[in-house]
Amino acid sequence: METIGFIGAGNLGTPIVTNLLQAGYKVKIYNRTREKAQPLEALGAELVSSPAAAAVPGGIVMSLVADDKAVESVAGDELMQALGHGGIHVSMSTISPDTSRILAAHHQKMGVTYVAAPVFARPEAAAAKIGNAVISGPADAKERIKPLLQAGFAKNIFDLGEDVGSANVLKLMGNFMIAGAIEMMAEAFALAEKNGVDSKVAYEMLTTTLFAAPIFRGYGAMVVDRKYVGNPAFSAALGLKDMNLVLQTATRSHTPMPLAQLVQSRLMTVVARDVKEADWTALAMGALEDAGLKG
């Protein structure tokens, strides 16, 4: 079976590579901090010492790293040369649509196809292959990578067309809406608590009827129970990075987004106060503490 290069053995990369190995793919894994990839080596992945060493000529390399700079640093000329003509770079990180477009143009010059395929999944959802993929880029490359996304983490794949930036925009929209939902619940539950309403009943009502969606169910429980510190599935720092990308994209396209500014401020406060082990749900502390409640 095909050998796949994978760059990034983080919270999401690890379950995805594990799934790819279980599906029978050979995986060459690169991670900047080598030790983090060693558990995957134990599962059968080949640990390599540079991004380019993960590539097979004409093959597929998937990258899932922290931010724009990290993608730019791994997707350099060496990786392009190693992938060569017919090669595909599947860029799964949450990055700016502009970065995707600039990288895609550079890839094309080097004969490599760039596909944007950001991941909608918490680590446990990726592990269970019930995540969602959104993809954009050239049609034939998208067809070629779909089985990999399905084997790795995705229950559903949504195709956003040829402009590579589109999938990145949708990923930012989704993360903005999650952050907005957390703010919304923080304010609503603050109102409940300040007015003697049983938060658990209110949570049960709202998240089994009008707001019966995984986002409200999951994050709502974390807000009501103040369970957003310790072992973060998605850290406040990463949430802040994403809201910065939302505002950057909004600013460049002249799109005023006051709610995005609010949640970005909330996350900035969590990071500024150096709340240890904070999941991004900790942005709820803002509305709760502003109301004099325990954050």
Add this chain to the structure above:
Amino acid sequence: METIGFIGAGNLGTPIVTNLLQAGYKVKIYNRTREKAQPLEALGAELVSSPAAAAVPGGIVMSLVADDKAVESVAGDELMQALGHGGIHVSMSTISPDTSRILAAHHQKMGVTYVAAPVFARPEAAAAKIGNAVISGPADAKERIKPLLQAGFAKNIFDLGEDVGSANVLKLMGNFMIAGAIEMMAEAFALAEKNGVDSKVAYEMLTTTLFAAPIFRGYGAMVVDRKYVGNPAFSAALGLKDMNLVLQTATRSHTPMPLAQLVQSRLMTVVARDVKEADWTALAMGALEDAGLKG
């Protein structure tokens, strides 16, 4: 079968009374504008000419009117005397929790029990009896009215305890969260449109996965298609009234709610600009027009 008094033949009162009649209840209906209740007379309701005339001694009167003032004006001493000892007033309007508490105390003095039972349902959901009821007040009165709520509109009933204000607070939380969801989608879809993303695909992705809840599905389509003007199911003016109640309750309880302030401003603008036949979803025009898009 029992005779029920019903006050208010509006968008929601009409389908609820229709359901009660179909379930075999006898209904005495009062509406300030008599003509609006005539279709219900045709279905078998008895049209009466004052709120008190809707009451049977020791019986149940349900009210579903526009705002706090309207509830205060119908639930006066005449209605109390007509209901008398053992009577129950089921107050279904979206009003301030404080108004509920004040009314409940006055009812009690007159021997009548006040139950708060605001309605979570658009008219078509009420008609289909798939709405949600939230109730608060004395336990025995709540037990007695449950079959009526089920016959009238409710698939689920959530009990918020003895403090009558609690159900009103939860109703306000829910409406605030719907308004917040509309703002969130307006900002997100503005970002999509300004960045060349296909809104329909983005809508499909977001509302079938992370945000697969009726609120996002229904209101999201209205935002994407700009279908919030003409034949409003819930008008911008009523939405503004509710957000005013949210902020009033927030202010009295010292609960800063910046997102609630934002959506209240958005609705105020829709009303200030006198947008004809505007559903409250028209608050989305704010974010869209701020981005230079068609509102």
